[in-house]
Each structure stands twice: as structure tokens, then as C-alpha cells.
Amino acid sequence: MATKFSRLACGNLGGALSRQRHAQAECRTLLAEQLDAIRAAGTWKSERIITSKQAVGIDVQGSKGKILNFCANNYLGLSSHPEVIAAGKAALDEYGAGLSSVRFICGTQVIHKELEARISEFHGREDTILYASCFDANAGLFEVLLSPDDAVFSDELNHASIIDGIRLCKAKKFRYKHRDMQDLDQKLTEAQSCRTRLIVTDGVFSMDGNVAPLPQICELADKHNALVFVDECHATGFFGKTGRGTEEFFGFPNTRVDIINSTLGKALGGAAGGYTTGSKELVALLRQRARPYLFSNSLPPPVVACANKVMELLLKDSSLVRDVQANTSRFRTSMTDAGFIIAGDDHPICPVMLGDARLAAQFADLMLERGIYVVGFSYPVVPVGKARIRVQISAAHTTDDIDRTVAAFTAVGRQLGVID
């Protein structure tokens, strides 16, 4: 028999449940409205399901046969390199699946220290700190480095993770026009009384494949006694003569930039992870204060071992860098000759400019029917009216792969009236 107390409790519970159901229904409606708006704008991003390893030839659910992959950040083709896979497997046996801990409690193994040392050697820096991603490295840095007495100057097209990281810090914030050195100079002048001034830029901008004007940025840094931070996610391992990144591309020694953040999730094996590399004092302070480092799990051993193997390969030999550069030139030249507009500098990110979001999505679908996997990018990832297909070249593509893809672009481009 129900007591008075249990009847009361049931009554309250019933009320709470119906309120919860009401709140959930309202929330669903709000979410559904936003989803409909995205579909109506033609900017819906669907995910194709890959049923094989990441590679140049992949299996895609719903498509027959091997599909040529031209949209991964697998710039050096190392994501499924046999030695990288073997290193990951061996680490799983020796060091386990994961640490069940953050680094400072009991999450640091000898392989984490080895990888940090190798990355420092690769970049010619004093020390390196690993994170679970470069998103985390960008989220952690600015809050630690900058106080309300400081100022940060960020290119308006910097990556979302930089924008979010800067939001978290209390420094005075200046957003300069994309690669506009006059604007940067003016903003640095405005902030002369600030203690530390930090200029922040992507080395290579991932949507446009264009390069930050690093020589001019460094000149302005010298003029205004500022520090320079570069996000090298789309440069580390493959850009510049030996893959050291944007500094090397411009022929600078590897100490011109003060702080570099980069990812292990693209050219460097493609598993996951990010890092900050720079002075030993900065890295030591980040280990004490950076929230994504202090409050998030240690990188899993197989992931660390894969990146360690990639670093070992790159420190010995940079021939893959030459391959990706040669493939890039071949693709850019052939596509331009065919009548397409390819944005950006001489970088493996080759945005084929189409303008309209629906056209970009339709173009990508027709390319898949021809066995080529490319993706249309539209708002909000790129500005309205600047939709494109972002082709990404890898060292692992053969010249035949490149030529086949250019032929497919040409056929689809004619079919859709993009080229004559």
C-alpha cells in the first residue's frame, strides 16, 4: 500500500518528468528548426563512411571499387605506412591501450618524453609539450601566456581553435585583416603600452591554401618588440624544402618564430595529438597551467608510437616532401591549363573555386561517381559565395592518379558549365 510520503514523492516525480518532457520537446523543436535552415541553405555537411584504412585508394560505403582519395590531410601518405602501423601495434603490446590518467598524475611514459624530444629536434626548439590535439594546444596556450596587461593580434582568418583559445585569455584582442600588414602595423602601434604583444597567425590557411607573409610579420614583430606565434598544422612535415614548415619555406632559420603549435593528426601519421614547441620556460609553464593538458587524458601509447615512428622517418629522410611538392605543381598547372581557378599559393591544399554551395556539392557527388573522393566546402566554413572543392595532394598519389583526377574534373566541369 502506498504511504502518504511515497504518493507525494511520486506526484513530485511525475511533475518533474512532465516538465522535463516539455523542455525536451521545446529543445527538439529549436534544434530541428536550425537543422532545416542548414539544409535549406544548401550547406549541410554529410559524412561519407569509409570502410578501409586511410590511404590514396579507399573503400567508401555505397561506392563500388577503390575510390581515389583527394581530400585527406595525409600529405605525406604516412597514415597507413607499414612501419608506422607496426610501431603502433608494438606499443599497444608494450605500453597498453592508454594511461587512464593525465600526464602529471601517472600519464607520462618514456615514449611521451621521446616524442617531445624528437619534435623539439625536428623544429630546432628547446622543448615541446604534447596535447590530445592541436585544438587543445591552441585552447591552452593564450590563457597561460597572456594577462590583461598584454595584447594579442590575430589574423581574421585564423583557425577556429585559435579564435576560441584567444577568447579564453584576458589580453586585449586585436583582429587584423587577412594578411594585411598595414592593418597589423597600425594595431601594434595602438597597443604600444601593453606589456607582451603576441602576433598570431596560421602558417598556411587551410581553406585557401595561402601562406602567411611571415617575413613581413617578423619585421613588424621586430619593429614593435612583439612575439610571433604560428600554427603549423598545414605545414609541419611537408612544407618548405625539408618539411620544417613556413619558416623554412621562407628560408628563415628555425628560431625566427617564437612559438609553434602543430598537429600529429595530419601529415605526421594522422592519428591524433598536437603540441606546442618553443622555449623551455614556456613549455614548463604550460605543463603547470595549461588546462587542456592538466585536465585531459594522456595521449594513448599506440598514437604516440605512430607519431614517434613518423618523426624518426622524417628526421632521416625528406624525399616524401619532394614527392608532395612535385604532385602539387603537376595538379595546379594541369587544372589551371584546363580553365579552373585554383586559389592559394604553391601548397598541396588546392581549392578549386566554384562560388555556389549547391554547385560545389553537386560537383563533388559527380566526382565520386567517377571514383574520385573530393569534398565541397561552403558557408560557414568559407564565406558565402566562395564555395569550393578543396583538393588535397599527397606524396602517395602517383602521376597517374593526378592525371585521372584532372581528367575527371575537366569532364564534370564541362558537364556543369564551369569550364568551356
Ligand SMILES: Cc1ncc(COP(=O)(O)O)c(C=O)c1O
Ligand atoms: C590550422 C589548424 N589548427 C588547428 C587544427 C586542429 O588540429 P587537431 O585536429 O590536432 O585538433 C586544425 C585542424 O583542422 C587546423 O587546420
